[in-house]
Amino acid sequence: LDLQQLLHMSILVVLLYFVLIGLIGFTIFTLLKNREGAGMSKKGLTTESSRDTVKIPNQHFIPVSPALIRDALRSFLKKNGQESNLSEWEKLFHATEGIVDLSCFPIRKNLLERFHLLDPTANAPHQMGSTAEEHEKSVSKLEEDFLLELHHILTKANYSPLKERELEFALKEDYLLNVSLTVDWEKVDSKLFGRVYKLLEEKGENINDLASISQHIWVYHRGVGVDRTTDYFIFQKIDFLIVAFFSLIWDHSLGPILNLLRKQGLIKPAALGEIGKLAAPVEEETNLEVDSSSYSSKASIERITLRRILTSQFRRGIKFLFGKNTLQEPTFRNLVIVYRFAYTDEDIKEDQLKQQVMDESFQKSVNQVGDAQGAAAVSKATSVRHSNQNASSALVPNRRGIFIKTFREIPMADLEAVFPAKQA
Numbered sequence: 001l002d003l004q005q006l007l008h009m010s011i012l013v014v015l016l017y018f019v020l021i022g023l024i025g026f027t028i029f030t031l032l033k034n035r036e037g038a039g040m041s042k043k044g045l046t047t048e049s050s051r052d053t054v055k056i057p058n059q060h061f062i063p064v065s066p067a068l069i070r071d072a073l074r075s076f077l078k079k080n081g082q083e084s085n086l087s088e089w090e091k092l093f094h095a096t097e098g099i100v101d102l103s104c105f106p107i108r109k110n111l112l113e114r115f116h117l118l119d120p121t122a123n124a125p126h127q128m129g130s131t132a133e134e135h136e137k138s139v140s141k142l143e144e145d146f147l148l149e150l151h152h153i154l155t156k157a158n159y160s161p162l163k164e165r166e167l168e169f170a171l172k173e174d175y176l177l178n179v180s181l182t183v184d185w186e187k188v189d190s191k192l193f194g195r196v197y198k199l200l201e202e203k204g205e206n207i208n209d210l211a212s213i214s215q216h217i218w219v220y221h222r223g224v225g226v227d228r229t230t231d232y233f234i235f236q237k238i239d240f241l242i243v244a245f246f247s248l249i250w251d252h253s254l255g256p257i258l259n260l261l262r263k264q265g266l267i268k269p270a271a272l273g274e275i276g277k278l279a280a281p282v283e284e285e286t287n288l289e290v291d292s293s294s295y296s297s298k299a300s301i302e303r304i305t306l307r308r309i310l311t312s313q314f315r316r317g318i319k320f321l322f323g324k325n326t327l328q329e330p331t332f333r334n335l336v337i338v339y340r341f342a343y344t345d346e347d348i349k350e351d352q353l354k355q356q357v358m359d360e361s362f363q364k365s366v367n368q369v370g371d372a373q374g375a376a377a378v379s380k381a382t383s384v385r386h387s388n389q390n391a392s393s394a395l396v397p398n399r400r401g402i403f404i405k406t407f408r409e410i411p412m413a414d415l416e417a418v419f420p421a422k423q424a
Contacts, residue, residue, distance in 0.1 A: 052303040114146040120401025162219035175413035187421040223333030304328040
């Protein structure tokens with residue numbers, strides 16, 4: 001084929017593609033004329049009137065940095081001709097920051113000292129105790145104390161652990177992340193948080209309404225924001241048409257036939273497959289209170305998804321495909337996740353053996369040095385050992401290391417994007 005024929009074939013394929021999309025859209029539009037309140041859910045059909053809103057709680061913290069407060073006060077004093085008082089206010093700021101830092105210093109110091117041994121980017125900690133059993137007890141106690149202290153600090157900072165209803169609301173819709181992600185939770189440790197939850201229950205804390213994933217990962221959030229995006233969303237609209245087409249085919253033809261065969265015992269329910277999920281039940285309006293504490297705020301953020309926009313515009317004609325749309329999604333303003341990857345006892349034994357070999361090599365290098373060179377030789381050997389440990393951190397990883405990550409303005413519908421061990 002020459003270049004001209006190839007070009008003609010490409011144009012023909014593109015035209016056929018859009019003709020096919022047009023036929024699908026026309027078919028759906030015709031079928032929807034005989035259907036009241038038709039729409040699309042994340043997997044199927046729902047009503048146009050269903051709305052998802054997030055109520056914004058009154059926050060108990062000031063989401064403004066001290067530097068911005070200082071700058072605003074400086075500008076205010078200058079505008080009102082009170083620059084002479086600026087130095088006194090600066091002294092007050094410094095004194096206040098010093099008091100706050102001093103009061104938080106013991107907590108920060110204890111937390112950093114414990115995390116130093118649980119840092120996933122560092123080497124595995126040395127033997128704590130004379131036996132492996134004592135080492136295990138010491139490390140377990142260190143993990144529990146660290147996580148309890150972290151939980152206390154986050155709750156004091158007005159972070160709330162993710163509830164099951166909040167998780168269901170977040171994953172109910174799609175936003176900008178159109179890739180279907182699954183999390184392999186078998187790769188994430190579930191033993192660690194189970195021990196900590198028992199200790200929290202003993203302290204009288206309620207953990208019954210936590211998210212189902214809390215055995216694998218801690219998710220703390222604070223504040224509610226909003227994210228808006230305006231675009232044409234051409235490919236998302238085409239996906240909408242394709243899913244709507246197969247949903248209506250299932251609902252009007254294949255669904256009743258397969259259900260009849262299932263009732264007659266000629267086909268198993270599992271054989272219906274994923275197609276049956278397209279004809280999902282009608283959704284109800286959802287109002288999510290992100291913070292379970294009582295508050296008087298009546299402000300709320302409505303979730304406006306492409307699916308809901310297209311549902312309301314589809315009955316007006318297929319021209320909705322070529323217009324811009326604005327999506328709106330509530331966000332987790334501040335998000336903290338805590339997790340650890342799963343490991344086996346064999347992994348720990350292998351790491352301990354490697355560490356033992358490194359320790360024996362170090363001791364051998366020290367013993368080879370004569371008594372005449374003494375402390376200087378030991379100091380040199382120690383520095384060499386530390387450099388070797390830093391260079392060989394991959395050889396002795398800290399498998400019991402705990403990952404702590406922070407995020408800002410994460411759309412609720414894209415929450416799974418921050419989880420570990422993701423698979424597309």
